[in-house]
Amino acid sequence: MAQIVITAIGSAGDVHPFLAIGRTLMQRGHRVVFCTHPPFAPLVEAEGFAFVPIGTAQEYEEALANPALWNPRTSFRVLWKVIAPSIRPHVDALSSLLTDDTVMLGSLWAFAARIVQEVHGTPYVSVQVSPSTLLSGHSPPTHKRFTVPMWLPLQVRIASMRLIEKAVLDPALGPALNGVRTEIGLAPARRILGKWLHSPDGVLCLFPDWFAKPQPDWPANRFLCGFPLPVEPSATPLDDDLADFLSSGAPPVVFTAGSTLIDEAAYFGAVEETLRLTGARAIVLTRSQPASLLANPGxxxxxxxxxxxxxxxxxxxxxxxxxxTAALAFASGIPQVVTPFAHDQFDNAARIEKTGCGGRIDGPVNGRAIATALRHVTRDTGVAAQCVIARQRIVAEPNACVAASQYIERFVPSVPAVAELESSA
Known part of the structure; x- marks a missing residue:
């Protein structure tokens, strides 16, 4: 079949969807090479993929542990300082992997793959894990620091987004990116996040149209495959204590901040206050050992x-x-309360709220606000109905990993054309 070279840059939430798609591609007979951060090597190798590191484990862990990466005022600048030095080495690594039947697949920050596409003409499918980085004037993404208001006239919104690209984004990204491009003999890139990063071959969006309606100024060659949930052959068993806990009382509320670096004292304090105010039982997902929560029998x-x-x-x-996390909650048919901290989380929170399947809390996390939101989403019959609809949609939709794989196979010269997929335009 073909060699699929995947570049996945970011946190676990950015990497795991590519593991699921890579698994499906391998099941369909393709060879998969997976380029990502060293801490993910065991997961990559467990799938049977060839692993190529991006940066070092120390660099990655230091970046995740930097509070500035999770502060909306500084996150973009800090993230770019980590990514920029890896572009040229990864260009060289990708170039050494190319074969006649290679197709590249890359996440938002896979700038090296986009450059290799320009230099070698290798087919490349750029991927949007979430809709927030599709910089649309028709439907501007939601951000903590600044969101272009929808009440502005369309042309003003479009002009505002272009101004953000020209005055903020390109000046931040351009010097490092275009320095590499100059070394290689390529002209400078402009509108880097708004246009250049999107592959002229294909743009794969890992979410359904009911979560983010396609906009007229999104790339015309986009394909929305839906949420690429992992396909499990059977339910993964829970440990005995947790299984007994789930069976012994009212369904609990799950609390998780994902891989986000948080103020643990404030966060766990908010969880405790929420439980006092609601009387709910809880499962808290964290690598820490909060003593007061561990001592709570509920x-x-x-x-x-x-x-x-x-x-x-x-x-x-x-x-x-x-x-x-949102996709798994939709698939399970349960309501969500979202407490965004940084990056695409604010836009995702706004979209979750818009689906009617939950609510969001802007500002510092506190137990009173969470308790109020939880009471609403768990008691409101309208929220319950929308959660059922979301689950039914996911069940009825084609398998997203298969749909994504079929789309990627369009760009493999040695693979016969697959059945035409319905356009998500």
């Missing part, structure tokens, strides 16, 4: 529990706004 603390097994048995989930 709480279980775990570093990890498979969400596809856990969520259908829970009353609701309070989470950070990661799109993977």
């Amino acid at each position: 709480v279980r603390v775990r570093p990890f529990v498979p969400m596809h097994t856990l969520l259908p048995r829970c009353a609701a989930i309070v989470h950070h706004g990661g799109i993977g």
Whole structure:
């Protein structure tokens, strides 16, 4: 078949969807090479993929542990300082991997793959894990620091987004990116996030149109495959204590901040206050050991529990706004309360709220606000109805990993044309 070279840059929420798609591609007979950060090597190799590191484990762990990465005022600048030095080495690494039947697949920050496409003509499918980085004037993304208001006339919104690109984004990204391009002999890139990063071959969006309606100024060659949830052959068993806990009382509420670096004292304090005010039982997913929560008989603390097994048995989930967590909540048919901290989480939170399947809390996390939101989403019959609809949509939709794989196969010269996929335009 073909060699698929995947570049996945970011946190676990950015990497896991590519693992699921890569698994499906391998099942369909393709060879998969997976380029990502070293801490993900065990997961990559467990799938049987060839692993190529991007940067070092120390660099990655230091970046995730930097509070500035999770501050909306500084996150973009800090993230770019981590990514920029890796572009040229990864261009060289990708170039050494190319074969006649290679197709590249890359996440938002896979700038090296986009450059390799320009230099070698290798087919490349750029991927949007979430809709927030599709910089649309028709439907501007929601951000903590600044959101272009929808009440502005369309042409003003479009002009505002272009101004943000010209005055903020290109000056931040351009010097490092275009320095590499100059070394290679390429002209400078402009409208880097608004246009250049989108592959002229294909743009794969890992979400359905009911979560983010396609806009006229999104790339015309886009394809929305839906949420790429992992396909599990059977339910992953829970540990005995957790299974007994779930069976012994009312369905609990799940609390998770994902891989976000948080103020743990404030966050766990908010969880405790929420539980006092609501009387709810809880499962808190964290690698920490919060003593007061561990001592609460109505709480279980775990570093990890498979969400596809856990969520259908829970009353609701309070989470950070990661799109993977949101997708699993939609698939389980449970309401969501979103407490976004940084990056695409604010836009995801706004879209979750718009679906009617939950609510969002802007501003510092506090127990009173979470308790109020939880009461609403767990008691409102309208929210319950929308959660059922979301679950039914996901069940009825084609398997997103298969749909994504079929789309990627369009660009493999050695693979016969697959059945034409319905356009998501």
